[in-house]
Amino acid sequence: AQSVAQPEDQVNVAEGNPLTVKCTYSVSGNPYLFWYVQYPNRGLQFLLKYITGDNLVKGSYGFEAEFNKSQTSFHLKKPSALVSDSALYFCAVRAEGFNDMRFGAGTRLTVKP
């Protein structure tokens, strides 16, 4: 079985401040982890992924995520938030040997000027 939890429905930060969007996962075996962003009336856009290797992965638009195996977490981070980062963020996991990605319920990020 594979599942993802995003414990926060909503995250609010001020522009220029660091942001964190949390994600925890549960899989049998090795996980492949993904972050996607969804803007209004748009499809999901891929941000970054963890496959293996360095626990800190860097992606699009200055986002990065840290894989923590002991805490089964894959939190999304950005050192300095922009108003344009305001969107819906989804964490997803695919277990090794499986086809489907399981998504979390999403976290709405609002960055205020």
Added chain:
Amino acid sequence: GAGVSQSPRYKVAKRGQDVALRCDPISGHVSLFWYQQALGQGPEFLTYFQNEAQLDKSGLPSDRFFAERPEGSVSTLKIQRTQQEDSAVYLCASSYRGQGGTEAFFGQGTRLTVV
């Protein structure tokens, strides 16, 4: 093409009507996925194709849902005798391979409203 294309973008169906949703994946992508996204929720897996073979249909909610990809490219998701609970955004995604750490690229989705 440049991205995954889905049509129509919006569909209103009367309860009991059949609908067909189309997905044009990125050229050359072997794997194709369908997801259902209810309002305020994350996408839920419906089915997976590798070329023309439907390898996983475990997420299809009932036998009213049917998907095909006859030539390994364009895919159609068909819903028969639509019900109000079928109202959702249907997302199609493709990737050059389906398993492992390969990311999927999503279309804009088809918003289905059953009235």
